Amino acid sequence: MNADRLTVVVAAFNEAEALPALHLRIASVLDGLVGEGIEGHVLYVDDGSRDRTWAVLDDIATADPRVSLLRLSRNFGKEAALTAGLDLVREGAAIILDADGQDPPELIPQFVAKWREGYDDIHGTRTVRDGEGWFKRATAHGFYRVMQRLSKTPIPTDTGDFRLLSPRSLAALRELRERHRFMKGLFGWVGFRQVAIPYHREARVAGRSKFNAWRLWNFALEGVTSFSTAPLRVATYLGVLTAVLAFVYASWVVIKAMLWGDPVAGWPTMMTVILLLGGVQLMALGVIGEYLGRLYEESKQRPLYLVDRWRPAAGVSSGDIAPEGDLRHAYRPSAVGSEEPRDPRDPS
Ligand code: UDP
Ligand code: MG
Numbered sequence: 001m002n003a004d005r006l007t008v009v010v011a012a013f014n015e016a017e018a019l020p021a022l023h024l025r026i027a028s029v030l031d032g033l034v035g036e037g038i039e040g041h042v043l044y045v046d047d048g049s050r051d052r053t054w055a056v057l058d059d060i061a062t063a064d065p066r067v068s069l070l071r072l073s074r075n076f077g078k079e080a081a082l083t084a085g086l087d088l089v090r091e092g093a094a095i096i097l098d099a100d101g102q103d104p105p106e107l108i109p110q111f112v113a114k115w116r117e118g119y120d121d122i123h124g125t126r127t128v129r130d131g132e133g134w135f136k137r138a139t140a141h142g143f144y145r146v147m148q149r150l151s152k153t154p155i156p157t158d159t160g161d162f163r164l165l166s167p168r169s170l171a172a173l174r175e176l177r178e179r180h181r182f183m184k185g186l187f188g189w190v191g192f193r194q195v196a197i198p199y200h201r202e203a204r205v206a207g208r209s210k211f212n213a214w215r216l217w218n219f220a221l222e223g224v225t226s227f228s229t230a231p232l233r234v235a236t237y238l239g240v241l242t243a244v245l246a247f248v249y250a251s252w253v254v255i256k257a258m259l260w261g262d263p264v265a266g267w268p269t270m271m272t273v274i275l276l277l278g279g280v281q282l283m284a285l286g287v288i289g290e291y292l293g294r295l296y297e298e299s300k301q302r303p304l305y306l307v308d309r310w311r312p313a314a315g316v317s318s319g320d321i322a323p324e325g326d327l328r329h330a331y332r333p334s335a336v337g338s339e340e341p342r343d344p345r346d347p348s
Contacts, residue, residue: 005092006033006112006164007041011081012099013210016052019044023060023067025105026097030066038112039092041313043068044099045085048075048308061311068313073306078210079181080305082161086170095164100204103162110197111164120169120192124162126201132209136216143220147185150228155188156196168192179297179304182219182226189227225290232291235284242280246273 008026012019023042030040044057044067054071061067070084086094093115097103103124114122144157161183165173172190211219224231256262 004037005039005041006030006108007043007089007092007094008097008105008108009043009045009082009085009089009094010097010099011045011047011078011085012049012053012057013047013075013078013081014049014051014053015099016049016056018100018204019053019056019060022097022099022101022105023064025101026108027064027066029105029108033109033112036109036112041066041068043070043085043088045081046071047078047081048072050075054309058311061313065314069309069311070307071309073308076305078161079183082183083181084305084307086165086173089170091167093164093166094170096161098160098162100209102201102204103160104199104202107197107199108164114195114197115164115166118193119195120166121187121190121194122164123156123159123187123194123196124199125156125196126158126160127198128200132203135213139216139220143223147223147227150224150230151185153185153188153227155184155227156194159184159196162199163187166192177304178226179300179302180222180226180294181304182223185223185227221290225294229291231287235287238280238284242277 008030010022010026026042030038030042033040042064044060046054046057046069048071054069057067057069061069068088070088072081072084076084082096086096095108095111097105107124111122111124141158144155144159147155148157165187169187169190169192172192173186176186176189
């Protein structure tokens, strides 16, 4: 029997401090899986890091023949980096890990066991989150619940990107080429047989989180607008509600004038109504704008990412990759006769 192929995909942005330790952990887990008929590979995607990440990865790849490297032309964000990585996994299953050690590689054998049972999307669900403040935990908790109410696509709660995807899930995911990528929603949309593995999310081993409050807010907006049109409907209901109230109030004004005459006052009421209506209208316009802006971005049909460098591991072919020709501009060390260009960002 041929070994099943499993590729660990790791997106890394400024993770030079965390990667060496993480790779040791991944490597020992993959060593342990050889006996179970798993051919392990690792694919690191450097999401335009500005620290020594690429140099560190280069050393890792030199020492370990299972490692492939991809570097994007700039920082495209985690979702694009993961997309780039998953696009390259053309054979076998893929498992997604965070570069900071928050998703323990030691759980990989459990994921693999579920894959062998026939599941397609095995995701880690956090039971405990260490090293994250109450604010992040509370907002994350609220966000997953709101998303579930708003979206018709089932999105599992408290589940990040830590998951194993079967070959058919990967193939399905590759068909979703939208520019605004809310990955958790995309995984949910694909469906197939899903199962959760509860785990204890540890604190980062090194470095700092790249997601501050503002980035998380934008991430939440992305999630809502990509997977729900409920906010657009809110505008309609607000409009209906205001119209009903306005009708009741107008009737009252008319009746009052007929019964007792009208001494013309009411500047405060007028101002209140004007301000309220103005505010509601601007809000509704803003909501429409959010969707319109995203439509505009989609309509440009730009590639989701550009590849700066591609360093395939031994045994990984580069002929069968790039769904959108995204590797066209990539520099490949394996190409014969080309001198490696000097990288101004590379300190070495
Ligand atoms: N990441 C990335 N590109 C970015 C931001 C983050 O590839 O623009 C990676 C990062 O290196 C890490 C993962 O995404 O592997 C999760 O990031 P982080 O740990 O900062 O997020 P948190 O765990 O705090 O939500
Ligand atoms: Mg993290």
